Structures are given as structure tokens and as C-alpha cells.
Amino acid sequence: MKFLPLIWSGIWRKPVRTILTLMQVIVAFALFGVLQGMKMGMDQAIADARADVLYVAPAASGGAPLPRAFVERLKLIPGVKTVAFADALFATYQKPTQPVYVMALESSDVWLTLFPEVLRIDPRDLQALRETRTGALITTDMVKQYGWRVGDRIPLTSPTLQRNGSGTWPFDIVGTFTPREIGDDSGGYILANYAYLDESRVLNTGTVRNFYAIAADPKQAAGVAEAIDNSFANSPNETRTASFRENSQQAMQSIGDLDFAIRSIVSAVLVALLFSVATMMMQTTRERTPELAVLKTLGFSDRAVFLLLVGEAVVACVVGAVIGLGLAMVAFPYAEKFVPGLSMPMAVIKVGVVGAILVALLSTAVPAFRASKLEIVDALAGR
Amino acid sequence: MNFTKQFWALLRMSLTAVPQRLGLVLTIVVGVACAVGVLVSMLAMGVGARREAMGNVRSDRIILMSAGAPGPMQSSLGKDIVPLLYDLPGIRRNAKGSPMAAAQAMIFTQAREKLTGDRVGFALFGATAGLADTLPELRLTSGRMFEPGLHELIASNKCARQFSNFAVGDKRVMRGGEWAVVGNFDLGSGEGMCVVLADAETILSAFRINTYNQVTALLQSPREFTQLTEALKANPTLRIEARREAEVIEESMKRFNGILNFVSYFIGAIMAVAATFGAANSLYAIVDGRRRELATLCALGFTPGPLITAILAESALLALSGAFIGVGLAWFFFNGFAASPLGFSFQLAVTAPIAGLGIAWAFVMGIVGGVLPAVKAARLPVTTALRAT
Numbered sequence: 001m002k003f004l005p006l007i008w009s010g011i012w013r014k015p016v017r018t019i020l021t022l023m024q025v026i027v028a029f030a031l032f033g034v035l036q037g038m039k040m041g042m043d044q045a046i047a048d049a050r051a052d053v054l055y056v057a058p059a060a061s062g063g064a065p066l067p068r069a070f071v072e073r074l075k076l077i078p079g080v081k082t083v084a085f086a087d088a089l090f091a092t093y094q095k096p097t098q099p100v101y102v103m104a105l106e107s108s109d110v111w112l113t114l115f116p117e118v119l120r121i122d123p124r125d126l127q128a129l130r131e132t133r134t135g136a137l138i139t140t141d142m143v144k145q146y147g148w149r150v151g152d153r154i155p156l157t158s159p160t161l162q163r164n165g166s167g168t169w170p171f172d173i174v175g176t177f178t179p180r181e182i183g184d185d186s187g188g189y190i191l192a193n194y195a196y197l198d199e200s201r202v203l204n205t206g207t208v209r210n211f212y213a214i215a216a217d218p219k220q221a222a223g224v225a226e227a228i229d230n231s232f233a234n235s236p237n238e239t240r241t242a243s244f245r246e247n248s249q250q251a252m253q254s255i256g257d258l259d260f261a262i263r264s265i266v267s268a269v270l271v272a273l274l275f276s277v278a279t280m281m282m283q284t285t286r287e288r289t290p291e292l293a294v295l296k297t298l299g300f301s302d303r304a305v306f307l308l309l310v311g312e313a314v315v316a317c318v319v320g321a322v323i324g325l326g327l328a329m330v331a332f333p334y335a336e337k338f339v340p341g342l343s344m345p346m347a348v349i350k351v352g353v354v355g356a357i358l359v360a361l362l363s364t365a366v367p368a369f370r371a372s373k374l375e376i377v378d379a380l381a382g383r
Numbered sequence: 384m385n386f387t388k389q390f391w392a393l394l395r396m397s398l399t400a401v402p403q404r405l406g407l408v409l410t411i412v413v414g415v416a417c418a419v420g421v422l423v424s425m426l427a428m429g430v431g432a433r434r435e436a437m438g439n440v441r442s443d444r445i446i447l448m449s450a451g452a453p454g455p456m457q458s459s460l461g462k463d464i465v466p467l468l469y470d471l472p473g474i475r476r477n478a479k480g481s482p483m484a485a486a487q488a489m490i491f492t493q494a495r496e497k498l499t500g501d502r503v504g505f506a507l508f509g510a511t512a513g514l515a516d517t518l519p520e521l522r523l524t525s526g527r528m529f530e531p532g533l534h535e536l537i538a539s540n541k542c543a544r545q546f547s548n549f550a551v552g553d554k555r556v557m558r559g560g561e562w563a564v565v566g567n568f569d570l571g572s573g574e575g576m577c578v579v580l581a582d583a584e585t586i587l588s589a590f591r592i593n594t595y596n597q598v599t600a601l602l603q604s605p606r607e608f609t610q611l612t613e614a615l616k617a618n619p620t621l622r623i624e625a626r627r628e629a630e631v632i633e634e635s636m637k638r639f640n641g642i643l644n645f646v647s648y649f650i651g652a653i654m655a656v657a658a659t660f661g662a663a664n665s666l667y668a669i670v671d672g673r674r675r676e677l678a679t680l681c682a683l684g685f686t687p688g689p690l691i692t693a694i695l696a697e698s699a700l701l702a703l704s705g706a707f708i709g710v711g712l713a714w715f716f717f718n719g720f721a722a723s724p725l726g727f728s729f730q731l732a733v734t735a736p737i738a739g740l741g742i743a744w745a746f747v748m749g750i751v752g753g754v755l756p757a758v759k760a761a762r763l764p765v766t767t768a769l770r771a772t
Contacts (some may be wrong), residue, residue, distance in 0.1 A: 020664040027657040060492035063590030096451025159449050159459050197670040234559045266422050276661045279410040283668050
């Protein structure tokens with residue numbers, strides 16, 4: 001502890017140099033924080049995704065949808081606890097460039113608990129939706145984007161035609177919900193009643209976009225998924241069943257070689273930083289040789305001199321890293337724009353600080369060791 | 384002594400002393416090389432993806448979809464509409480006099496990766512007779528074309544290479560029926576995605592659908608596009624929109640390009656800032672180390688102008704050598720490197736424009752990083768500096 005003032009004055013010996021080095025450390029760790037945060041945040045999102053909710057969809061999208069009656073067959077499959085279903089309507093609001101996806105839910109309480117990580121609905125809003133046939137729940141984003149309010153009646157245009165031949169679907173806004181969907185890149189979606197959609201459309205009546213089958217035991221979910229696909233295999237309605245976790249894993253995988261890119265960039269950043277800090281430390285020790293000799297003359301041991309120099313580097317790097325990681329946390333919500341539902345795990349901070357200490361140790365080890373071995377006479381003479 | 388003479392003398396002095404200050408000099412070079420290397424590699428991704436996607440684009444090819452549909456999956460064209468579209472003005476006709484246009488139904492379904500056995504999605508198109516006319520770059524490399532009415536498929540060589548069960552002679556089971564792979568093909572210069580083609584009517588009945596997703600057509604010339612869109616506007620009940628092929632592909636890549644550009648320039652800029660700080664730091668240390676030398680030069684009559692310019696030139700030269708190393712590394716490691724972010728694969732391409740951009744970027748880093756140290760050098764108080772150790 002008594003060395004702290006000494007370390008402090010050593011750090012501020014050349015203020016411009018220290019500030020520039022600190023800036024480099026800050027910038028490098030800000031970048032490290034954002035990139036590493038994205039990577040770890042994705043791993044986290046996959047681990048958090050529910051393994052017991054199975055998404056049952058037709059094996060071929062673009063083909064005929066699945067009949068709603070499959071609900072009964074799915075319930076009979078061993079290991080399946082609950083089955084729910086939903087459909088979707090592609091529509092636009094006013095202009096062809098303003099897409100609004102309508103997710104049509106069956107009338108059921110299951111939506112309150114089925115997947116909080118996909119959407120959160122207040123029981124009152126769900127009740128309001130169920131009471132109004134043409135009702136719809138909207139997101140706060142849509143309030144901002146289109147100025148919609150609860151009580152408004154909005155006409156949406158869709159290529160899916162109603163029985164009366166019209167492609168215009170009116171919806172009455174009765175409440176709001178909070179969507180959270182990883183990898184959701186659409187313009188946003190609203191919730192509506194399946195009954196309204198299915199009873200009004202001309203084509204594909206009695207069909208659904210997908211089922212949600214919930215496995216009684218998350219550990220058995222993979223087996224249940226296989227059992228579902230097997231029971232429909234080789235029929236005209238083949239299914240493709242995957243758990244939410246598997247799907248989010250795939251969504252993340254489709255972002256693909258990101259892992260590789262992040263690792264390459266982070267290594268490039270750290271190599272440049274390491275090099276820079278190391279050079280600066282060498283320069284400092286060279287310039288301070290006489291001072292260090294004086295310290296030794298006063299009785300500082302080799303080890304104390306070594307620790308003094310390493311301490312300076314560690315303090316500078318850790319302070320810079322903490323500030324940089326702090327900046328990364330502030331900047332992180334912007335990265336969320338590209339990978340929704342991501343949050344920066346605290347583990348990144350730990351990894352970052354450990355990284356900063358490593359950078360400091362690696363970059364000072366050689367110059368500090370050399371300084372600790374200085375012969376007082378030579379050093380004072382400037383030889 | 385005039386400006387240029389002083390400048391060259393100073394610059395030569397700085398450069399001949401480089402080996403004595405290797406550490407500091409290398410800091411500048413390595414910092415800039417890393418920043419430029421990362422920027423160029425990331426931009427190479429965007430260029431490669433574009434090259435891949437745009438490789439087969441023809442200016443006279445158009446795509447007709449439902450008005451407002453963001454992509455073919457949201458578009459649906461009834462069977463009754465398709466013949467009307469074939470007769471639109473401007474569409475080219477082949478030697479037999481039939482329009483060079485084909486309707487396609489699009490299905491997404493799964494195959495298995497050869498290596499890992501993982502499920503991967505691929506696009507299956509059911510195309511009508513005009514297919515060969517609208518897709519002149521399709522070249523069968525083995526087998527034959529599918530026969531209308533039969534459960535037969537042809538798959539691009541990409542599918543055959545990457546996924547199991549797509550070679551000629553293989554059988555696939557879809558929707559309870561057995562399908563034979565009868566041909567493999569290449570599509571012009573593109574390698575990007577796995578594409579599987581089959582007869583339209585067979586697909587429609589097997590997958591129990593009754594609408595197509597899109598119609599592709601060739602125009603007599605790219606100029607006929609206006610005429611065709613006018614005709615569509617005159618008939619609003621059709622609710623059909625025509626788009627040039629390049630536009631459709633551009634649209635489908637918008638999100639990918641947006642992410643990539645943002646990430647490239649964002650990360651590139653941050654690394655450039657760090658490299659600039661590093662360069663400034665090293666130059667300060669260099670100027671510091673040369674205090675006595677610089678003061679002597681001032682005493683000899685060297686003026687601040689050439690001094691500042693020479694230090695800036697030194698800094699820019701070091702940054703540029705870093706840039707060449709960075710571009711070189713990016714080219715060496717990543718040119719031709721196959722990447723598949725966001726689900727479609729392409730080869731990274733380090734081209735002259737992005738290399739030039741990286742070098743210009745480095746030049747700016749060198750100049751900005753050099754300004755303060757150069758000014759400091761020019762302002763050294765001669766008397767005290769002469770006494771420096």
C-alpha cells in the first residue's frame with residue numbers, strides 16, 4: 001500500500017503519454033466489451049431459450065399449411081403436456097412499404113405463460129382481445145411509428161382475401177403487449193384472434209401456421225420432437241419440430257461465422273494494444289534508468305523495483321479497461337438493434353479486467369525485469 | 384536554405400534513424416496495420432457477398448410479384464393471372480413466338496448437411512415451361528432436365544456438394560412421395576445458394592398449393608421496363624408490381640449490407656482512433672528522444688515549417704507502410720476465403736477500391752496522429768532543449 005503514491009507519481013511522470021496510452025486502452029476495451037458482449041450475450045440467449053416448447057411447423061414452408069385438427073393428434077403423443085396454435089396474416093398499413101404482421105392466437109390462457117421470452121401479455125389485455133372478435137394488441141413501437149391508440153380501428157391490406165372478396169382487414173385496437181423475439185427483423189407484429197382470421201378467409205380455412213407443443217419434461221423434449229415428426233412422416237403433411245432453444249441456436253448460427261470474425265478482431269485489437277503498451281513501458285524504463293538507480297541506492301530491492309513498474313502498468317491498464325468496458329455498456333443498446341433481445345452479461349467485465357491485467361503483465365515483464373537487474377553504478381553513470 | 388531542401392534533409396534524417404527507434408516505429412506500423420487489416424477484411428466481406436449475389440444479374444430480367452410483397456414468400460399470383468402477365472408489353476419472345484417468361488412456386492424445406500448431418504433449409508422452385516428461356520445461365524453439368532408431370536428434380540452443384548442426397552440418381556422423399564434427382568447444374572458465375580428446380584404443376588399438386596410466388600421474364604431491352612410498368616399501372620385490379628432483378632436482389636441484401644457496413648465502419652473507426660492515439664504517443668516519444676538534435680537543427684537555421692512537414696511526412700509514411708502490411712495480410716488471409724454469415728456463402732474479395740480506402744484511412748491516421756507531436760517539436764525552446772540528455 002505504501003507504494004501507491006510512488007506508483008501514482010510514476011504514472012503521471014509524463015501526463016501526455018499516460019493520457020494517450022490510457023485512451024488506447026479505453027478504446028480497445030470498449031471495442032472488446034461490445035464484441036465480446038455480443039458473443040456472450042448470444043450464448044446466453046440460447047441457453048435461456050426454453051427447451052420444452054416445441055415449434056411444430058410444416059416441413060415445407062410455402063406449401064399447404066397444417067390442419068388445425070392435428071391438435072388432437074398432437075395431444076395424444078406421449079410426453080406432450082399442452083398444445084396451442086397460432087396463424088399469421090401478412091398485411092400492410094396504408095402503404096406497401098409499411099408491413100404489419102398479424103399473429104392470430106387461439107383463444108386460450110396459455111399465452112400468458114407459454115413463452116415469456118417471446119411475448120408478454122397482461123391478463124387484462126388478453127381478456128380484452130378475447131372479448132372483441134376483431135380486436136388486436138399492438139406494441140409500443142407501433143404506437144410510435146403509426147400513432148395508433150387503444151380504441152382506434154385500423155384497416156390493414158393483405159393478399160389473403162376475405163370471404164367477401166376484399167383484401168382489407170379492419171382491426172380494433174384493444175390493448176398492448178411486449179414482444180421479445182430473437183432475430184425478429186420484421187417491421188413489427190400485432191396480435192389478433194385466430195377465430196376472426198380463420199372464419200373470414202376464403203382459402204386455407206381450418207389450418208394453422210404452427211403448433212406449440214409443450215413437453216412435460218424438458219429433458220425429454222428432443223425425443224418428443226422426434227416422435228411428433230415420426231407420426232406425420234411420409235404423409236402429405238410432414239412436420240418439422242424443433243424446440244425454441246434449437247431454433248434460436250439456428251437463428252444465431254445463421255449469423256454464422258460471427259464467432260470467427262469477433263475472435264479475429266478482438267485478437268487484432270489486443271495485439272496492437274499489447275505492442276503499444278509494451279513499447280511505451282520500454283521507453284519509460286529507459287528514460288527513468290537514473291531515477292530507478294536512485295531508488296535502488298535508497299534501498300529498494302530488485303523485487304520492489306520490478307513490482308513498482310508492473311504495478312504502474314496494471315493500474316493504468318485496469319483503469320483504462322474499466323472505463324472502456326463502461327463505455328461498451330453504454331453503447332451496447334445500439335448493438336441490440338441488430339440482434340434484438342441481447343443483453344451484455346456481467347461476465348464480460350470480468351473477462352475484460354482479467355484481459356487488462358494480462359496485457360499489463362505481458363507488456364511490462366521484460367522491461368521491468370531488466371530494470372530490476374540494473375547495476376546501480378552503471379545506471380547512475382548512464383551506461 | 385529553402386523549404387524543400389530543409390524538408391528533404393529532415394526527412395532523410397528521420398528515416399535513416401528508424402532502426403534506432405525500432406520499437407516506437409513498429410508501434411505505429413503495427414497499430415495501423417491492425418486497424419487497416421480489420422477494416423479491409425470486413426469490407427471484403429461486403430464486396431464478396433455483392434459480387435456473389437449480383438454475378439448473374441441481367442438488366443433485361445424482371446420479376447413480377449404481388450404489389451407490396453417484400454419478398455416472393457409473401458407474394459401470391461393466381462393461376463388465372465399468370466397468362467395475363469405473359470402478355471404484358473415489352474416481354475421478349477423466343478424463336479417459336481412464345482413469351483420468355485416463367486412462373487415459379489417457391490417452397491422452403493430441409494436437407495441434411497453432408498458433414499454434420501444438421502438440418503439446413505433450401506429453396507425448391509416449381510417452374511413453368513419458360514424456365515430455360517428466362518434462365519439462360521443455367522447449364523446442366525450432368526444428367527438431364529426434369530420431365531413435366533413426373534416427380535423429378537434438378538439441383539445446383541452447390542446442393543450436391545454440400546448436402547446429402549442431391550447427386551444425379553439419388554432419391555428424396557417429400558410429402559410422402561418419392562422424388563428422383565435427374566440432373567445437376569451450374570448457374571452462371573454464382574455459387575451462392577443451393578437451388579432446386581422441378582416442374583411447376585407437379586410441385587403445386589404435391590404441396591397442395593394453387594398460387595405461384597413470382598413470374599420472371601426477359602424484356603426485349605432494359606428500356607422496355609417503363610412501358611411494362613405503365614401497363615401494370617393501367618390495370619390496378621391486377622395488383623402486380625414489376626421490379627428489375629438487380630433491385631430485388633439489392634432489396635433482399637439490404638439488411639445484410641446494413642449490418643455489415645455498420646459493423647465495418649464502426650469497428651474500423653474505433654480501431655483507427657486507437658491507432659491514431661498510438662501513433663501520436665510514439666511520435667511524442669520520438670520527438671522527446673530527439674530534443675537535442677532538433678534544437679541543434681533549429682540553432683543551425685532550420686525553420687519550423689519544414690520541420691513540421693517532415694515529421695508529418697514521417698508519420699504518414701510509417702502509417703502507409705502499416706496500411707500496406709494490413710492490406711497485404713487481409714489479402715493473404717482472406718481473399719478467396721469462403722464465409723457464410725447470415726446464411727448465404729460467398730468468397731471474400733479484397734479489391735483495389737477497398738484497399739485504396741484502407742490506405743487513405745491510414746494516411747489520415749498518420750497525419751492526425753502526427754500533428755500535435757510535430758507542433759511540439761517546432762516549438763521546442765532551443766536553449767533548454769540543447770541541454771537535454
